[in-house]
Amino acid sequence: MLKIHLNEASKRFQYEWIFKNLNLHLAQGDSLAITGGNGSGKSTLLKCISGAIPISSGNITYRQSEKKIPESDWYKSLAISAPYLELPEEFSLLEVIDFHFKFKRPFHQIQPAELIELLYLQEHSSKPVSQFSSGMKQRLKLGLALFSDVPLVLLDEPTSNLDKKGIAWYTDLMAKHQGDRIVIVCSNEPREYEFCRQKLALEDFK
Numbered sequence: 001m002l003k004i005h006l007n008e009a010s011k012r013f014q015y016e017w018i019f020k021n022l023n024l025h026l027a028q029g030d031s032l033a034i035t036g037g038n039g040s041g042k043s044t045l046l047k048c049i050s051g052a053i054p055i056s057s058g059n060i061t062y063r064q065s066e067k068k069i070p071e072s073d074w075y076k077s078l079a080i081s082a083p084y085l086e087l088p089e090e091f092s093l094l095e096v097i098d099f100h101f102k103f104k105r106p107f108h109q110i111q112p113a114e115l116i117e118l119l120y121l122q123e124h125s126s127k128p129v130s131q132f133s134s135g136m137k138q139r140l141k142l143g144l145a146l147f148s149d150v151p152l153v154l155l156d157e158p159t160s161n162l163d164k165k166g167i168a169w170y171t172d173l174m175a176k177h178q179g180d181r182i183v184i185v186c187s188n189e190p191r192e193y194e195f196c197r198q199k200l201a202l203e204d205f206k
C-alpha cells in the first residue's frame with residue numbers, strides 16, 4: 001500500500017510563491033484533482049509530487065507498507081502523462097509500447113495488441129509516432145501511463161487534443177481502470193476530473 005504525505009510543502013521560483021503550506025495525505029484508491037487557472041502552479045505541484053523538481057520547504061514522503069521510499073526511487077512507483085513529456089517520435093506504435101514495457105510492467109499483464117485496441121489505434125501499429133495526430137499521441141500517452149503497473153498515476157491535462165469521442169473514451173477508461181491506485185489529475189476542465197473524490201484548488205494555497 002503506497003501512501004504519500006505532503007507536510008507544509010511550499011514551492012517558489014525566485015520571488016514567486018507557487019504554493020505555500022500544503023498538507024496532503026494520499027493512499028491507494030484515492031483520486032485527487034488539482035485545479036486552478038493557467039499559471040496557477042498545477043504542473044509545478046505535480047512535478048514536485050513526482051520528485052522531478054524539489055520543493056522549497058516542507059517535505060514530501062512516499063511510504064510503501066509504512067517503509068519510507070527514498071526520493072531517488074519514487075519514479076519506480078509512478079507513471080505520468082503530460083503535455084511537456086515527449087514520445088519517441090521515430091518509433092512505430094508497437095516499438096513505443098515495447099520500449100515502454102521494458103521499464104514498467106504492464107498493468108494486469110495487458111498485451112501490446114490489447115492495448116492498441118483499447119487506444120483504438122489498430123490501424124496504426126507500424127506507423128511512426130511522428131505521423132500521429134495530436135489526439136492519437138494523447139491517447140497513447142494516457143494509455144502508457146494508465147496501463148503501467150504502478151500504484152501512482154499522474155495525469156496533466158489528460159483530455160487536451162481529444163475530440164468528443166476521445167473525451168468519452170478517457171472518462172470510460174478512468175472508470176474502468178483506476179483500480180486500487182492513486183490517480184492525480186491536473187486540470188481546469190471539470191469533465192477531466194469528475195471521477196476524482198478529492199479536490200485541491202491551488203488558489204487556496206497562495
Ligand SMILES: Nc1ncnc2c1ncn2[C@@H]1O[C@H](COP(=O)(O)OP(=O)(O)OP(=O)(O)O)[C@@H](O)[C@H]1O
Nearest residue numbers: 013014018036037038039040041042043044045188
Ligand atoms: N522552471 C521555472 N522557473 C521559473 N518559473 C517557473 C518555472 N516553471 C514554472 N514557473 C512559473 O510557475 C507558475 C506556475 O506554472 P505551472 O506551469 O505550474 O502552471 P499551471 O497551473 O500548470 O498552468 P497551465 O494551466 O497553463 O498549464 C507560472 O508563473 C510559471 O511561469
